[in-house]
Amino acid sequence: MKVYEQGILIESNIYFHTPSEQAKNLFLHLICTGHYVCDSTYAVKRNRYDSFLLLYVIKGSGYVYQAETRVSLVEGSLLLLDCYQSHAYGTSEGWEIIWAHFDGKMARPYYEAIAKEGSFIVEQGVYSPHHSLQKIYNLFHETSTVKEPSVNKYLTNLLTDFFSSPHETEQANSHKIDELLAYINEHIQEPLPLETLADRVCLSPYYFIRTFKQETGYTPHEYVILTRVNAAKFYLRTTTLPIKEVVYRCGFSSECSFWTTFKKYTTHTPLAYRNMTEPL
Template identity: 45%
Template sequence: MYSNEAGVRKNSDYYIYTASVQAKKAFFYPTYVGYFYYEPTYYLHRNSYDSFLIMHVKKGSCYIEVDNHTQYVEKDQIVFLDCYKPHTYYTHTGWEAEWLHFDGPTAREYFHMVTSITGLVVTLKDTYIFEKYLHKIYLMFHENKPIKEALVSQYITNILTELLLSRENTAAGSSSSNIADEIIAYINEHLCENMTLEALSSRASLSPYYFTRMFKSETGFTPHEYIIASRINSAKFLLKNTNSSVKEICFRTGFASESAFCSTFKKWEKCTPSAYRNHVEK
């Protein structure tokens, strides 16, 4: 379908898609897909558009405005917008872009994970994989191919994964995420040992206060919560898959006493270890 929108060249095309009820419940799904050539006069403001937008600038440049903040976007950069919020984009020079409006049950979480570090404009060191899957989605519609919703969802997931990995190219994100990854690996390797906040923060070369804030920002857990969650998950595996006694499992997963293990397990799982094992075996 060719565009009649003001400020968009006539050879620009777009496609509208209505996802199935199943896709809306389970998948990422496209709502609009297109490739536009924007004139220097182009200006758009929306209060809401009920989707998320990923736009790859192929040529030229533009500006985006969200929350009274303006950002300049140039060739090879990627815009990631929450279009449920008021937003504006425009250009003085014209630009060319391949774009995808999409949504899904976890779209907002992905949006927050990416933009909390990179902001709304993302620069990838290598755009090959990102471009490959964005263009695959466009070609499905452009060439009138059958739309396989699970496959399109996979393509969108691949695109979002590339944007998430771009956080490692951002100085702040790189430092925090690498430290968190190293500490998580250390915790998993020493799960049955006593690990204090002071020891972990020292290993990260950070103060306990800053380390705790950084770790929670990256994982959603405090260091102590992550250790307990990992120990409980390990205990659940052993309860389901071995004949080891509750006492043996307690010490194999790093708890100081059987009573501490049972009370913590009940707090997290709302049942005792024995009750959990019996429920699994039924």
């Protein structure tokens, strides 16, 4: 449903959930979830809202007050907040966030265990929070049936992120990018939009681009194009396939696009490249 509050823009949505008795007794359960796009006037200040909050910053930046100290929330930050206590957060520049208020018999023990780890904010490099929060949100936004065991699983995954060291996170991201490179090479003839690639590694598009470039030296778009050009070079030099077939096998949208892209990256037209006799 739409939200009509100061600082929350029209494209934002919020959904509420009344948990079953089984969910109350067994699971971490959802109270409400939302996807907000906010301007610089968005601010929340409450004495109490009986729940815990998980909030992920998709884009932009904001702040949260912890023990009367203002702490920054940057793009890629995951926040865990005890809303049984007085709390305040918001943005002075504008941001896009996805969040979930939750509770359950294990919510407080999780919170206290995370408190012993020393931080309720994980920044830049958490592997799964956007993906998991998006899954929770989509159960309301895109489907008519809310599966409470699935909500519990996603919430548990999110809380587990607070126990992961930065080194473990970097290793997980690196491993997933390696798997993605193999996927790109195996599916080069198919459309490979950014959102699809980011979803495969459970990262937001914004963080995915940075992580991918850090691992490969290229943006995802650059890497896909270079992979397609390199595949085309192979087919042109080692087969007699017609140009139309090369275009299809390498995933280019049209012959015109293929010719333009190929010449940009090789300085040769596809036919000139195929007919060259001197070593390349």
